[in-house]
Amino acid sequence: MRKSKKANQNLRNIVNERIDILMNLAEKETKRGNTERVKRYVLLSRKLAMKIRMSFPKRWKRQVCKKCDSFLIYGLNSTVRTNPKESCVVITCLNCGNIVRIPYIAEKKLKRQLKYKNRVESNLKAGENSDSNLNLTENSNIENN
Numbered sequence: 001m002r003k004s005k006k007a008n009q010n011l012r013n014i015v016n017e018r019i020d021i022l023m024n025l026a027e028k029e030t031k032r033g034n035t036e037r038v039k040r041y042v043l044l045s046r047k048l049a050m051k052i053r054m055s056f057p058k059r060w061k062r063q064v065c066k067k068c069d070s071f072l073i074y075g076l077n078s079t080v081r082t083n084p085k086e087s088c089v090v091i092t093c094l095n096c097g098n099i100v101r102i103p104y105i106a107e108k109k110l111k112r113q114l115k116y117k118n119r120v121e122s123n124l125k126a127g128e129n130s131d132s133n134l135n136l137t138e139n140s141n142i143e144n145n
Contacts (some may be wrong), residue, residue, distance in 0.1 A: 009112050010097075010119075011052055012052065012054055015048050015049065015051075016057065018045070018048055019045045019048055019049060019060065020047075020057075022044055022045040023040045023041070023042075023045055023063075023071070025041050026041035026042055026045075026071040027071055029041065029065075030073055031072070031073070031076070035070060035095075037068075039068075039069045039070065041069070041142055042069045042071060043069060043070075046064075062091070062100075062102070064092040065078075065095065065098050066098065066100075067093065067096050067098040068093065068095050068098065069097040070093065070095045070096075072091065072093060072138060074091075077093065077094045077095055078091055078092060078093050078132075079091070079092045079094065080092075080129070083101075086101065086103075086106060087103060088102055088104060088106055089101070089102045089104060090099045113140065118130055122128065125135045130138060
């Protein structure tokens with residue numbers, strides 16, 4: 001028999017809370033320097049998400065090294081750089097040397113779309129102003145005749 005959606009949602013909420021607790025503990029232990037405990041917390045939180053076939057929360061996904069399972073704290077055990085040539089953010093784990101590149105093309109695309117939209121709107125406004133000027137000159141020509 002299939003589980004109801006409500007029961008499944010309750011289970012997801014419980015697992016999300018548990019993942020948050022484990023990842024907060026991992027963050028604290030990383031600052032203390034206890035790497036074995038950090039790896040255990042990360043492993044448990046990933047297993048919880050996999051058990052109920054839920055994707056790992058995005059807010060934690062980028063703070064975990066996929067190669068060595070260490071919790072990444074920027075400036076402490078990882079570096080973050082932007083690479084404008086490749087349009088990406090480069091995160092390097094200082095424990096194992098793993099490099100993760102996260103593209104920011106979506107942000108550039110959004111900026112480009114907004115710029116285009118503003119240009120079109122300003123052209124429309126300029127066109128309306130020129131049309132109203134034409135109407136005024138036409139009206140004055142009609143009155144003069």
